[in-house]
Amino acid sequence: MEQLLTWLQHGLGKGAGDTAQSWSETLLGSLHFWSLLEGTHLLTLMLFVGTILVVDLRLLGVIFRRTRVSLVSEAILPLTMFGFAFMVITGLTLVFAKPLFYYHNIWFRLKMLLLVLALVNVWVFHSHIQKSQGAWDAEPVPPGKVRAAAALSLLSWIAVIACGRFIAYDWFACGKPQSTFINAVEACKASEEGAYSLQGKRLN
Numbered sequence: 001m002e003q004l005l006t007w008l009q010h011g012l013g014k015g016a017g018d019t020a021q022s023w024s025e026t027l028l029g030s031l032h033f034w035s036l037l038e039g040t041h042l043l044t045l046m047l048f049v050g051t052i053l054v055v056d057l058r059l060l061g062v063i064f065r066r067t068r069v070s071l072v073s074e075a076i077l078p079l080t081m082f083g084f085a086f087m088v089i090t091g092l093t094l095v096f097a098k099p100l101f102y103y104h105n106i107w108f109r110l111k112m113l114l115l116v117l118a119l120v121n122v123w124v125f126h127s128h129i130q131k132s133q134g135a136w137d138a139e140p141v142p143p144g145k146v147r148a149a150a151a152l153s154l155l156s157w158i159a160v161i162a163c164g165r166f167i168a169y170d171w172f173a174c175g176k177p178q179s180t181f182i183n184a185v186e187a188c189k190a191s192e193e194g195a196y197s198l199q200g201k202r203l204n
């Protein structure tokens with residue numbers, strides 16, 4: 001993994017000559033492209049989570065109680081899909097600019113884990129809970145298991161957002177004195193910055 005990411009960051013697209021840069025380094029060093037990407041990531045995130053919020057609040061019986069759940073979700077789902085697609089594309093491009101950094105970042109790792117869990121919740125909802133939708137579609141307040149799935153969905157996306165925001169802070173960065181737990185979770189020994197104990201002793 002380390003080798004693949006090192007190649008992605010420093011090797012891919014690198015021409016001849018001492019000053020030549022890889023595509024990843026060019027992207028990171030670009031004056032406006034990085035900010036444009038992160039801005040787009042955030043805007044599409046707002047579209048994605050904003051539309052999910054509307055559907056989840058309807059499932060919780062908080063808003064649009066007199067409108068069928070199917071009417072609300074069918075009107076909104078295309079926007080959710082559009083937001084998600086752009087968010088994933090911009091997210092992966094952001095990772096391409098600093099793959100080694102993100103790979104060794106605890107918040108990024110946690111964010112990816114929570115993202116998978118949030119998607120599993122979406123899958124469970126569509127494959128199991130939604131099967132009985134005919135029975136509660138018009139209900140102002142849907143049954144408990146539907147509301148539980150909606151609450152879990154909201155919590156999981158909020159957790160993904162929090163982890164995404166925390167990536168920008170270097171509290172747990174490799175190369176700084178960290179606990180054994182953080183050094184292990186982030187695989188700091190294999191990182192370019194290395195692993196340091198809380199006493200400042202280099203561990204690799």
Ligand code: HEM
Nearest residue numbers: 045049087088091092094095115157160161164165167168
């Ligand atoms: C495959 C999917 C995704 C990837 C690869 C990805 C990757 C990234 C990367 C690399 C950053 C930049 C972090 C930095 O250096 O500051 C970022 C920021 C962020 N992401 Fe994602 N992301 C993905 C999906 C999501 C999702 C689903 C959400 C929320 C629902 C989300 C929320 C955020 C937030 C809130 C930020 C912080 C922006 C800021 O600094 O203000 N991301 N993401």
